[in-house]
Amino acid sequence: MFRRALPYYISIGMTPGDFWHGDPWLCEAYRMADEKAARRSDWLAWLNGSYVYQAIGNNAPVLNPLSKRPKARAYPKKPxxxxxxxxxxxxxxxxxxxxxxxxxxxxxxxxxxxxxxxxxxx
The missing domain is CATH 1.10.287 (Helix Hairpins)
Incomplete structure (x- = not known):
């Protein structure tokens, strides 16, 4: 069981020495840190998509030949x-x-x- 878990913990940055000889709480701490990093990565990907969506939406009137106001809206000045x-x-x-x-x-x-x-x- 422990041998199957070792590759996962190595992949999230834990050393084999810490895995085998360290405090068992370290495994939970590394796992929690990995979950937080995954959530943060997901949030950043969503935020990036949101910026792209807004940029495309701001320029959509220019790309539509039937638009009554073919003028692009300004991109946000701040994040x-x-x-x-x-x-x-x-x-x-x-x-x-x-x-x-x-x-x-x-x-x-x-x-x-x-x-x-x-x-x-x-």
Whole structure:
């Protein structure tokens, strides 16, 4: 059983010495690392296909002779992940600004009520 598993672990970077004499947990760690690497590779292939799909879609009007607007759309200026980060940053900044405005309004209302109480009590 172990002899059949050895080639797999060697293929994912484990040394025979680690396989035979190392901590048994190393086998699980190497296997988990290989699964993560496979998922990352799959994600990068999908992302590459997404960029190609968008590039073809942006140029499709130019390639269609029946198109009413035969003008190519611009390719994105930033990678998708950076666009998402920028959107999140803008959303967070807008939320902070709104929270600050709300806090200022509540404080001014509270101060106005306190002044009214002081003026009414004198």
């Amino acid at each position: 998708y992940t950076q666009q998402l980060e920028d959107e999140e940053r803008e959303k967070t900044a807008a939320q902070r600004l709104e929270n600050g405005r709300r806090a200022a309004r509540l404080i001014s209302e509270k101060v106005a009520r306190m002044l009214e109480k002081q003026q009414g009590g004198e």
